Amino acid sequence: MSDYLTPASTEEVIQILETYRGEARVIAGGTDVMPDIRRGRIKPRCLVDVTRIPGLDRIEVTEDFVEVGAAVTFAALRDCAYLNRRVHALTDAARSVGAAAIQNAATWVGNLVQAMPAADGAVIALALGAEARVVDSRGAAWRPVESLFEGPGVSAVDPTRQLITHVRFPRPARRWGSAWARVGRRPALVLPILNCAVILCLDADGSSPAQSGEVGKNAGCITQARIALGPVAPRPFRARQAETFLKGNRPTEETLAQAARLAQLEANPRSSVMRASREYRLTVILSLVGDALTVAAERARSNAPDSPQGWDEGIDRRATERSPTNTGPQGIQRPMEHRE
Amino acid sequence: MKISFTVNHQPVIVDVDPAQPLLDVLRDELGLTGTKQGCDYEGECGACTVLLDGRPVRSCLTPVGKVAGRRVLTVEGLGHPEDLHPLQTAFIETGAVQCGYCTPGILMAAKALLDREPDPTEEQINEAMAGNLCRCTGYTRIRAAVQLAAARMRGEHVPSPRPSGKPVVGGDATRTDSVEKVTGQAKYVEDIAMPGMLHAGVLRSPYHHALVLSLDTGAAAQLPGVVRIVTAADIPGKNGLGDYSQDEPVLTPEGETVKMAGAPIALVVAESPEEARAGAAAIEVEYQPLPHTFEVEDTLREDAFPIYEGGNVLTTDRVAHGDLEAAFAQSDVIIRTRYRTAYLEHAALERETALGYIDEEGRVTVTGGTHEPHWQQGYIASTLAVDPSQVRFITPPTGGSFGGKQDPWPLVATGLMTYLVRRPVRLTYSREESFEASPKRHPYSVDYRIGATQDGRLTGIAVRINANTGGYDGHGQYIANYAVTASGGPYLWQAVDARAQSVYTNGPKGGQFRGFGTPQSTFALECTLDELIQKLGEDPLEFRLKNALPQSAISFLGYPVAESLGYVEVLETIRPRFREFQEEARAFNAAAAAASPHTRALRKGVGLSGMWYRFGKSGSLRVEAHAELAEDGHFVVYCSAPDYGQGTNTVMNQLAAEALGVPREWVEVVNADTALTPDSGIQGASRATYWVGNAVCRAARNLKHEILATAAELLDHPPSDLAFDGSRPAKRARSPHLHGGYGQGTIRVAPRSAPGRSVSLREVAQEFERMGKSRRVIGLFDLSPSFPEEGRPEYVPLFVTGAQAAEVMVDLHTGEVRVTRVVAAHDVGRAINPPDAKGQIEGAVVMGLGAALMEEYIPDASTGLGDYYVPTIQSMPEIEVHLVEVPSFHGPHGAKGLGEAAILPTTPAIINAVSRVTGSRIRTLPATPERVLRAIRRARASGGGEI
DSSP, X not given: OOEEEOOSSHHHHHHHHHHHTTSEEEESXXXXXXXXXXXXXXXXXXXXXXXXXXXXXXXXXXXXXXEEETTOBHHXXXXXXXXXXXXXXXXXXXXXXXXXXXXXXXBHHHHHHHTOTTOHHHHHHHHHTOXXXXXXXXXXXXXXXXXXXXXXXXXXXXXXXXXXXXXXXXXXXXXXXXXXXXXXXXXXXXXXXXXXEEEEEEOSXXXXXXXXXTSOTTTTOEEEEEEEEESSSSSXXXXXXXXXXXXXXXXXXXXXXXXXXXXXXHOOOOOOSSSOOHHHHHHHHHHXXXXXXXXXXXXXXXXXXXXXXXXXXXXXXXXXXXXXHHHOOOOOOOOOTTOO | OEEEEEETTXXXXXXXXXXXXXXXXXXXXXXXXTSOOXXXXXSSSOTTEEEETXXXXXXXXXXXXXXXXXXXXXXXXXXXXXXXXXHHHHXXXXXXXXXXXXXXXXXXXXXXXXXXXXXXOHXXXXXXXXXXXXXSSOSHHHHHHHHHHHHHHTTOOOOXXXXXXXXXXXXXXXXXXXXXXXXXXXXXXXXXOOTTOEEEXXXXXXXXXXXXXXXEOHHHHTSTTEEEEEOGGGOSSOSSOTTOSSOOOSSXXXXXXXXXXXXXXXXXXXXXXXXXXHHHHHOEXXXXXXXXXXXXXXXXXXXXXXXXXXXXXXXXXXXXXXXXXXXXXXXXXXXXXEEEOOBBOOOOSSOOEEEEEEOTTSOEEEEEOOSOHHHHHHXXXXXXXXXXXXXXXXXXXXXXXXXXXXXXXXXXXXXXXXXXXXXXXXXXXXXXXXXXHSOBBOOEEEEEEEEEOTTSOEEEEXXXXXXXXXXXXXXXXXXXXXXXXXXXXXXXXSEEEEEEEEEEOSSOOBOOOTTTTHHHHHHHHHHHHHXXXXXXXXXXXXXXXXXXXXXXXXXXXSSOOSSOOOHHHHHHXXXXXXXXXXXXXXXXXXXXXXSOTTXXXXXXXXXXXXXXXXXXXXXXXXXXXXXXXXXXXXXXXXXXXXXXXXXXXXXXXHHHXXXXXXXXXXXXXXXXXXXXXXXXXXXXXXXXXXXXXXXXXXXXXXXXXXXXXXXXXXXXXXXXXXXXXXXXXXXXXXXXXXXXXXXXXXXXXXXXXXXXXXXXXXXXXXXXXXXXXXXXXXXXXXXXXXXXXXXXXXSOOOEEEEEEEEEEEEETTTOOXXXXXXXXXXXOSSOSSHHHHHHHHHHHHHHHHHHHHTOOBOTTTOOSTTTSOOOOGGGOOEEEEEXXXXXXXXXXXXXXXXXXXXXXXXXXXXXXXXXXXXXXXXXXXXXXXXXXXXXXXXXXXXXXXXX
C-alpha cells in the first residue's frame, strides 16, 4: 500500500521527499510514471502529486519569458491562444504527444524529466532555449533544459529528491519564427521516427531577403537559430554547426538547404527495427530540417513590425492562461492560419 | 488509503492503494465494467477512456489517488438503456458499433468533444478520437455517429438513418445487441466475476526452439495463493489440439521440444492474477536451446535443422491444367515477380479470455470467443477424455476476432484447469502474451510468372508460394490450398501451374485471419497484374474486364465455379469513380510538378485491384438450425453462428422474422451454446449468412407451417388464410432502439378474412404438447444434392468477387503515404442488412490499409499496441461503398459471403497506387515510409517513374 499526497506548496513537496528518503517520487500527469510502476522499473512508497500546487497550472507571459508551470498539460499548451499565435512549434509539438486523452494528463515538465531522446516536449524545449527551475532542499535554480539530459531516459533531475516547478523560454522577439516537423509510422498515437523543432530570428531591420539589399548590411540576416532533433543521439540533440552556419546569413533557399545538410552531418541516429533505419533517418533529416527552416523563416518574416499582423498585436502582456485541469473544458484548437 | 470522489454523479469512497489505476478501481471495486482494458495499461488503445472533470483521460494511466475530490464519468453514467444519450442513440442508428469493445471509450471521448465543441469539424473529430483504436468499423460510422449526435444536440431535427427497418430483409436493421454495448451493460468474459473464481497464469517458453529437459514445479506450488499447477502429465486425455495435422500440444512435456517462443509448458491456477503470474515465474525449467529461424528460406534448405521429424514442409497443394509452356510461347510479354508479406496480428481490442466453471448439471463449461463452439466442445472433451456431453461451450459477447479467436488453445486450457480444480477459473492473456502466443497471418513469399499477348489477353500463369506457418500447424495445413485457390483470381487462363506449400519455421504459429491465406495471394497477383498492365501500356480496369472469367468457363481451378459471378458488374460499378480519381491525380501532379520546388513534394497516385474469394469453405455441406414455438408463445431460433462483432445475431433474427412473416421483435435468437443450439458448422470463410442463414430460414418456414397447420385445426379454418396477428403484442424491448428482445404480449394466429376469431400461440403451443408434437423444428440447408460426392472437388467452388480503387498521397521527401479515398464495390448477392454490410466493408478497407502501410509483427521485437501500428481514425480515408447485388444461386434471398472478402482488394489497390507514384514497385509489405522512399530513390537512380 502506497501513499498519495497532494501538497499545496513546493516547500511541502521537498519536505515530503526528504521524509521518505528516496522512496517518494514526484508525479504530475502520471502517463509515464504509471507504466514504470507497472513494469517494476520504479517502486515508490509515496507518490507526490504536484498538479494541485496553486500557480503551477499557469502559462505566464512576462516581459522577458514565457513561463510554464509543472502542472501545465500538453492540452493546455496546445489550446493556449498566445502560444497559438506566437509559438507554433510548441503548440504543434504538444499536439504530437500521444493523443488527446494523453495530452489532457501529461505535462511538459514531466516529459522533460523522462529524458527520452525522442520526446516531443524535450526537442521543442531545446529549440526554444528553455530553462527549468529545479528545486531541492538546497534551494531553487534555473538550469538550461539541455543540461538536464544525461542519457536515454536518464535525467539530471532526481524525482525522488527534486522537482521542476517551471519551464521558461525567452519570449519570442520581433521577426521570430518557429516550426515543428515530425515523421512517424502512422499519423497519430505513435513515437516519432524523427522530430524536429527550429526557431529562427531575423535581424531587426529590413523585412525580406528580396528587399534586404537596399537596407543595412545585416538586414534580414539570421541573428539566432536553434535546430533541435530527436531521436538522432542518446539525448535530444541540437545541430550546433548548422545553427552557427545560419547566424549572420540571410535565410535564402540555398542557405537553409546548406544548414539542413550540416544538420544531417552532425546527427548520428540509430537503426530501430520498429521505426526506421539509420540510413532512412539521415536521408529524411535533410528535408525535415529544410522544410522546418523554410516555414520558420516565413513566419519570422511575417512577424516583422511592418507586416499586416504587427507583432504581439492584441496580446495583453500580462496575459496568463491557466491549465484547463482546474478551469474545466476549453475549446480544442481550430485550424490556424499559420499551420502548414 | 481511503479516497473519495464522485462517479457518475454519485459520491463514492474506496479503500485502495492510491497508486492503483483508476481503471481497476472502477472495474473491480465499483463493478463498472463498461470501461475496458486493451493494451496492458500503456495508454495505447483508448478503451479505458473516462472523463475526469469533463476531460477525457486514460483511466489505466490515472492513479486513483489523483481523482480524490474530483468527478469521474464512465459510460454507465452517460445514459441508460431506457434513457440513452444522443451519442449512444446515434452510434446505434449509424451502425458505429460492431464488437463494441472500443465503444465505451470512444463514446466518452466523443462526449467530451461535443461538450466543448457543439459543431465539430471532421478534423476536430479526428483529433479528439485519434487515441481510440477500433478494429472493426474502419471509423467511418463512428465519425458519422458523432456528427449525427452533434446535430441533434444542437437542436436540429435529424431523422434516424434507419427509419423503419422495413423491409426486414434488405432494410436497415438495427442490431439486436447494440444497446447493451453502448451502455456498458454487455458482459464480455473479462467482465464476469463468479464467486470463488480463480485465475490462471501460463508458463511459456522464452526460447524460439528448445528441448525441455526438466520441469520443477515444487517451489511454485508452495507460493501463497497457488491452488494448482498443471503440466502435460496432468492431462487425462489427448495432449494435442484436435484435427490439427501435427498435434500442437496443449502443454509441452519434459523431453519434448517447444517450437516457438510463447509455447505453453505449464498452467498455474491461483487465487489472484498476480499470484498466478508469480507462480508461473517460479516454475523451474531447464532448456536446451536449439537452432532457430523465422525464415522459410532457411528451413527449406537441404541441411536445415528439422523442426519436425517428418520435415519442415507441413502441406503442399497444386492446381495445374493446360499446356503452360505453349501458353508462354504464344505470349508477347512474360513477367516475373516475387512478393513478400508480413506477419500480421489481429489485435482485436478484447484479448483472448476464457472463463470455465462447472455448470448446474455438472458439465465442464467454458465461455470464450470462438468461431466454432461445437468444435471446442469436442477438443475439450478429448483433452479431458470425457464424453462431449459432459462439456458445454457458450459463446459470450466477443470483442472482435477476425479469426484470432479461432485458436482453441485458451479455451482448451481453461477447460482443463476447470476440470482439475472444479472451481471457476478465468484465463486472460495480457496484450504482450497475446502478441507472443496467439496465431498470426502467415507471411508469404510468392513468385509469379505470368504471360500475356500484346493485345492484353492473359495466357499462362505459374506461381510458387511459400507460406510460413511458424512453429505449429495452427490450421496452416489448409493454407496451401487457400493460397493456391486465391492466386489466380477471377480471370480466364489458358494454362495454370500453381503450387503452394505451408512451411514450418520457429516464428509464431500461423492461424486464421480474415481471408485465411487468400489476401496474401491476392496482393501478389493483383500487384503482378498491375506490373504487367504497365508493361503492356494497358488500362488497369479495361484489362481486368477483358480477362474477366465468364460465368460458365473453366476457372483457374480447372472447373467452373458454382456461384454467380458479379466481377464484370463490380468493375463497371467502380469505373466512373476510378476515372475521376485518375483525372484528378493527373491534374494534381501536373500542378505539383510545376510548383516551386521547396513546397512539400506531394504526389497523388491511383491504384486498382480486383479479387475473388472462395467463401463458405465446406467441411460439411449440410448445416442445421432450429426454430421453436416457446411455451409462452413466442418464437426462438437456435443456431451456432457466433457473433464476435460482425452482426450474425441480427442477421439470423432478420432472416427468421422474414420467413415467419413477423416483426423482428417477436423473434429471439439463441446462438452458439452447445447445450442449447445445434452444430451449424464452423463460422469461417464468411459462411454464416449463406449457410446458417439458409438453415435458419428453412427452420422458421417449417415452424410457421407447423403452427399454421395446428392453428387451422383449432380454428377449423384453412391454413392458407391464417396469419400471425401483429397488432397486439406489447414490446418487452428495453428501449425503442432494441429490436432484439422478443415481444412478451400475446401473439395470435387469426384468419385474414375473420380476424375476430383467433387463437394465441400459447394455445397453439399447448396443442403441440397435447398432440406430442415437438415445438422445436429443424431447418436443414444441404448442398450435397447439388454437389454429388463423386466428382465433388475438395472445396465447393463458391466464389464472390469485388474491386476497389485507392487514391493515395505520397510525400516524395519522407516516403509517408496517406490513403485519401477508397471506392469499394463488392458483389454481396443480396444485402440482408445493408448498413451492416457496408460497415463490414469499411472495416475491411481500414484493416487492409493497415496491412498495406503499417502493420507488421516482428518476432523478438513486437510487444503490443505501442509498437504494432494499427490504423487510427487519422488514417481513415474517405470510403465509398457500393453493394452490387448479383443474386446467388443458393444463398438466402440471394445473399453471398462478404466479411472476409472485402479485405482482399484493399492492400493491392493501395500498393498499386503507391507504386505508380514511386515509379519503382513496392513488393514487400508493409510499405513503410522507409520502403516507399527507397522505391522513389531506386526509380530516380534508374531514371524511371512518373515523377
